[in-house]
Amino acid sequence: MKNKQGAQPAVLLACLLLLAVDALAEHPVAEAQRHQREATVAYQAGDYAAYTRSMERAYELNPMSYPTKYNLACGYARTGRAKDALELLEQLTLAQVDFGMASDPDLESLQKLPKFLELLEMLEASIKPINNSTLRMTIDQLGIMAEGIALDAATGRLFFGSMRSGDIYVIDADGQTSKFASVADSGTYGAIGMTVDTHRNILWSIGTWFFMAENFDAEDPSASGVFGFDLETGELKHHYLADISVDGLNDVTVAPNGDVYLSGSVLYVLKAGTDVIEVVKTSPEPFGSNGLTVDPTGSTLFVSSYPVGIGAIDIQSGELHYLDAPENIPLYGIDGLYWYAGDLIGIQNGILP
Template sequence: MLPAHHSLHFRVHTRVLLTLLVALFVVTALALAEPAHRRLVREATEAAKANDLATATAKLEQAARLAPDYPRVHFNLARLYAAQQRPADALRSLRTLADMGLVFAIEQDPAFASLKDSPEFATLAAAFATNRRPIAPAGADEAAWAITDVTGIIESVATHPVTLENFFGDVRHRCIWYRDTSGPSGVLRKFSADTDGLDGVFALKFSADGRTLWATTSALPQMAGFTEADKGRAALVAYDYPTRRLRARYPLPADGNEHVLGDFALAPDGAVYVTDSTTPAIWRLAPGGDALEKWAAYPWFVSLQGATLSTDGRYLYVADYANGIWRIDPATKEAVLLKAPTGSTLFGIDGLYAVPGALIAVQNGVNPQRILRIALDGRGEATGVRVLAQGHAALKDAALGQILNRHFHFVADSGWELFGQPSAAPAPRNVTILSVPTE
């Protein structure tokens, strides 16, 4: 689960019209059954390259009908409409984005210069500014604490359900840390051993009985000591909590493909469902199994991220960064894309966690980054979206977390942006853990 600004995710920055369209929608490799909205976006790019703005607009209008909560489609439609002197349509597209609670600096974008004299444009600029406001739990701020002297990328936090001991996955230093509170102040110490041979550590989760700490580990350039020969190496690992030793390792096959195992879901029957962002696919470790098996690899998957079982075990929900959220029946493997409730977007979601009647989501692929509560009905459909937290000073690089005691505890500033160059050596810093009620 790399953050939105990383290459495995799809957030980009805007510039001029043609540059934006080309940069945002270039597709380097197409699946045999490419999702229709992505095909239309690709075709819009080709039309824009040929300066055929009418065709580009028509293609994106079709894409918007198929994926109505795809923010970048609406933003680029607004720019195309403005370029073709269609101010009412441009303003309507911008209103769609404002209603999603997103932020775009439209007053600074030269593509919208022709709209600036419109009262509606001023209203929209004010709405986007309002969308920046901090949101915290009713009547209280988010509880926050920090781990100190961090020089790596803290992608996850897991707390033992009984001892309340805290553990952290570090992509950069290829290890699992724990917070030693035996002294006057908490300090990070290594839980995993260097001889365990971990790559970058992504998700961490405890088994229901608290005896096993599960983790995903994957090789990528941001980890220390990376070489090209490491590409594609990834595994699910299990640590015995009482002995604090590596118990088992379940590597992916060396198939020549790139893999990043970003998250996983622990099923009540002992199965483990693991998301692979780059293949993309879902792998499964059967109860008592000794190897990961490719369980689902559909051509409409794009960038799989967080995974969670509904609290009744009926559905597996999987976040797809450039699609939304898949609801998958574990018995049949049928995958259905959730429809985003009106005025919301389910794009750009990383971590995903189940609570009774809802999902808690880390949405770090939009501006502003935020924590969502997605209400579900009895059929497992999304019926409403509410922002639990956004705008906290530390919430700038949100990563993974854990539900504990009806609160969601998560890494607020993981540090990916500090490692744009793999050789970077940033100064020690504090990493904030935020906690918000799930209701």
């Protein structure tokens, strides 16, 4: 099977959410994923012509997918279309995306071509680590499988959750870590996205029923939800569950007016002053959503649609459009998404490196 994305936690979580959307409707991205699955079957049967046809269709339907672009290049290489393969590989190289082309047996037919060697050199020169971060803390415990993090700016406390146990931990101002609350007290949930809601003095955490959670039983689905804990005591104050057919919620953010947005296979909002979550109606519908953030004017909700890019939703009209970007700036595979001083900050883990 062709899986060039690696197996990173967020990637797998995103895939889980997308499969849920896939089941709901034949969105173009869902159709693309269907063709990818057909391609996989063809690949396993050694039918590279059929594999390439299916990948071509997948790529037509979702040209934003870098793994699809790479897999199509592999198909072209396998079927004697070196020029087409190199064209796609050059696009990936310019975007500093590398799925392991130097040693991929699917690209063996290209390996002595001058253009391929040139691309390898370009890749090696461009993919240099950039390090502008400092280590703040390592939690000396294996298997927490952390995903979300939140800050209580008033106290300097950081919160993070465990996708495995559902526990939420707090790091106090002295750097001491302790258990704060747990979404698992309410069901078989892993704790994922979270945020501090200064309007309500609440820590919101997504609790999602999914395979990483302890005691997960695929035959016994639970509705995912968002859980609100008192910021001081950790007491559960609110919880809102998605429709049982919604396979997973992912992240949460609070708009300037206090509206709480929930991402996942369906977008929800808990409007300020209300006590019910509603589906956010957009046109077109996003294909799943992951990280999300609202601009300071409260007019635009940005959502990362993992396999497509970043969607900008006009909150008033519901109109959604995907952000354009130069070809060498991949917006694919973004997990956390934040607004900072007029810019978007994205944490991208859906492509390599």
